[in-house]
Amino acid sequence: MSPLEISPEELARIIETKAPVLVLDIRSKQQYLEGHIKGAANAVCDSMQQKQVIMSKLPPHMKIILVDEDExxxxxxxxxxxxxxxxxxxxxxxxxxxxxxxxxxSQDTTISGDSLWDSLKKNEDVFLLDVREPSEFSEFKIPGAVNIPLSQLFSSGYESSIPKDKKVVTVCSHGNRSMVATFALAQKGIEATSLVGGMAMWNQVLNATSLKEGDVTIIQVEKVGKGCLSHIVGSNGEAVVIDPTHPASKYVEFAQKEGLRITKVIDTHQHADHVSAAKDLSHLVGAKLYLSKLEEYRMESEQVEDGMTISFGSKHLRAIHTPGHTQGSMSFSLDDMYIFSGDTLFVEGIGRPDLRDKAEEFAANLYETLHSKILKFPDSAKVFPTHHGEGVKPTSEGLFVTTIKDAKKLPLLDLDKAAFVSKVVSITTPRPMNYSMIIKINKGTIPVSQAQIPDLEMGPNRCSIRM
Known part of the structure; x- marks a missing residue:
C-alpha cells in the first residue's frame, strides 16, 4: 500500500472526526455537482502553471486528499x-x-461573471473576497473587493472582517484558489461562492447601455473588468460596430434587442491591450470589415482612408485620420455631433503615444490631431472613446462619454506643443500585459484561439495617460 493512499474507510473517519483536512475533488465541475464527498472543494487544474500557482498558496502543514474518478x-x-x-x-x-x-x-457553488455583474448592478449585498496575493491584487481588482490571501484563510483571526449578512464571493486569477477558499471558509462556518474563471473571465463580461437621440441609436458596450468600450451605432434597422471585443456573439444579441442588424464592423486602430473581435464578428454576421489603410493589417478588409464615408441606414460615418496613439489611428464622426475617438481622446485623458517606441514623434502627432482635428468639432459634440480609466464614473445614463467642451478642460490640452510633448513623454506607466503579442494578433500576423484570449487580456487597462 502506498503511503499516499487513503482508503474510503479512513477518509470517512477523518471527515467524521472533523480533523483538519483539505479534500480536493479534481474532477470536472459537472461531475462534482452530480455527486461529491461532503465537504470536498472542486478544484480543476488543467495546466502545470495552474497547479504550481495553487500549490504555492496551499497550507503545507495541512493534510490534502485528492479525489478523482478512479484514482x-x-x-x-x-x-x-x-x-x-x-x-x-x-x-x-x-x-x-x-x-x-x-x-x-442542486445549487452551484460558483457564480459566473455575468451573474456577479448583474448582482453588482442591482446593488445587492455582495462581499467580494479576493484571495490572491497582495502583489496581484494591487495590479488590478474588482472595485470594492477586499484582499485576504488564500493562505491566511486556513488560520484564525480574519473571520470578523467578513460580514455575515452579505453574499460572499471569492475571487482569484482563474477560479482555482477561490474554490479552495470556499472550503476554507466553510470550515469557519462561512458560506461562499467562487467566481468562475476568476479575474481572467471577469475581464470577458460585457455590459450594454443604449442611447437614443432622434433617428440614431448608440449602444455602448463596456468590457467591465477591463474598461474597454465599443459602440454599436444604428440607424433605420442597420448598424455599424466600432472596436468590438470578445465574445463577438454578444454584439449580435445587443443589436437584436434594439432591432438592429449589423452590416459593417470597424476597428479604429490596432489595439494593444485586448484582442479585437472585429474580424470574428464580421465573419459571424456576414458584415463588411473596415480597417485603417495606414495600419498595415494582414487580413482582408475594406481599407479606410481619411475622409472616407461609411453608410448605414440613413446615416454616414466620416473617417478622420487621427495619428498619435498609433500612426494609422482613425476616428469617426457622425453628423459632426458624435465622435468615436478610438484611443485618441478619453473622458479623463488621452491615448498614450509610446507603445510603438516612437513616443516623441507620436506625441507631436497627437498634439496636432487633438488641436487641429478633434477639438475643432462643436463644443456640444459628444465624444465616445474606446476605453475608460480606473475610477472614471459613467454619466447618469450609464455612459462613458464626454463633450468637446469638457475635453478642452483637460490639463494636458492646456499646454503648448513643446510642453505637451515633453509632459506626455515624461509620463511613464507600465505597458499593457502581453501587448506585443496582442498587437501581432490584431494585425493578423499570428493566430489566436478563443481559449487563449482571457489570459492574454489579463491585467488593467493601460492605454491612457492623464495629469
Missing part, C-alpha cells in the same frame, strides 16, 4: 505534490470506491 489522475498529482513537500494523498479507487452517500448540489 489515476489524483495519484499522479498527489505524488507530484508530495515531492514538493506537501502532506498530499489520494483516495484509493477514486470516487467509484466511495460507498457513503454523495452530496448532490
Amino acid at each position: 489515476t489522475i489524483a495519484k499522479e498529482n498527489a505524488t507530484m505534490m508530495a515531492r514538493f513537500g506537501f502532506d498530499a494523498h489520494y483516495l484509493k479507487g477514486g470516487i467509484k470506491s466511495w460507498t457513503s452517500e454523495l452530496v448532490k448540489s
Whole structure:
C-alpha cells in the first residue's frame, strides 16, 4: 500500500472526526455537482502553471486528499505534490470506491461573471473576497473587493472582517484558489461562492447601455473588468460596430434587442491591450470589415482612408485620420455631433503615444490631431472613446462619454506643443500585459484561439495617460 493512499474507510473517519483536512475533488465541475464527498472543494487544474500557482498558496502543514474518478489522475498529482513537500494523498479507487452517500448540489457553488455583474448592478449585498496575493491584487481588482490571501484563510483571526449578512464571493486569477477558499471558509462556518474563471473571465463580461437621440441609436458596450468600450451605432434597422471585443456573439444579441442588424464592423486602430473581435464578428454576421489603410493589417478588409464615408441606414460615418496613439489611428464622426475617438481622446485623458517606441514623434502627432482635428468639432459634440480609466464614473445614463467642451478642460490640452510633448513623454506607466503579442494578433500576423484570449487580456487597462 502506498503511503499516499487513503482508503474510503479512513477518509470517512477523518471527515467524521472533523480533523483538519483539505479534500480536493479534481474532477470536472459537472461531475462534482452530480455527486461529491461532503465537504470536498472542486478544484480543476488543467495546466502545470495552474497547479504550481495553487500549490504555492496551499497550507503545507495541512493534510490534502485528492479525489478523482478512479484514482489515476489524483495519484499522479498527489505524488507530484508530495515531492514538493506537501502532506498530499489520494483516495484509493477514486470516487467509484466511495460507498457513503454523495452530496448532490442542486445549487452551484460558483457564480459566473455575468451573474456577479448583474448582482453588482442591482446593488445587492455582495462581499467580494479576493484571495490572491497582495502583489496581484494591487495590479488590478474588482472595485470594492477586499484582499485576504488564500493562505491566511486556513488560520484564525480574519473571520470578523467578513460580514455575515452579505453574499460572499471569492475571487482569484482563474477560479482555482477561490474554490479552495470556499472550503476554507466553510470550515469557519462561512458560506461562499467562487467566481468562475476568476479575474481572467471577469475581464470577458460585457455590459450594454443604449442611447437614443432622434433617428440614431448608440449602444455602448463596456468590457467591465477591463474598461474597454465599443459602440454599436444604428440607424433605420442597420448598424455599424466600432472596436468590438470578445465574445463577438454578444454584439449580435445587443443589436437584436434594439432591432438592429449589423452590416459593417470597424476597428479604429490596432489595439494593444485586448484582442479585437472585429474580424470574428464580421465573419459571424456576414458584415463588411473596415480597417485603417495606414495600419498595415494582414487580413482582408475594406481599407479606410481619411475622409472616407461609411453608410448605414440613413446615416454616414466620416473617417478622420487621427495619428498619435498609433500612426494609422482613425476616428469617426457622425453628423459632426458624435465622435468615436478610438484611443485618441478619453473622458479623463488621452491615448498614450509610446507603445510603438516612437513616443516623441507620436506625441507631436497627437498634439496636432487633438488641436487641429478633434477639438475643432462643436463644443456640444459628444465624444465616445474606446476605453475608460480606473475610477472614471459613467454619466447618469450609464455612459462613458464626454463633450468637446469638457475635453478642452483637460490639463494636458492646456499646454503648448513643446510642453505637451515633453509632459506626455515624461509620463511613464507600465505597458499593457502581453501587448506585443496582442498587437501581432490584431494585425493578423499570428493566430489566436478563443481559449487563449482571457489570459492574454489579463491585467488593467493601460492605454491612457492623464495629469
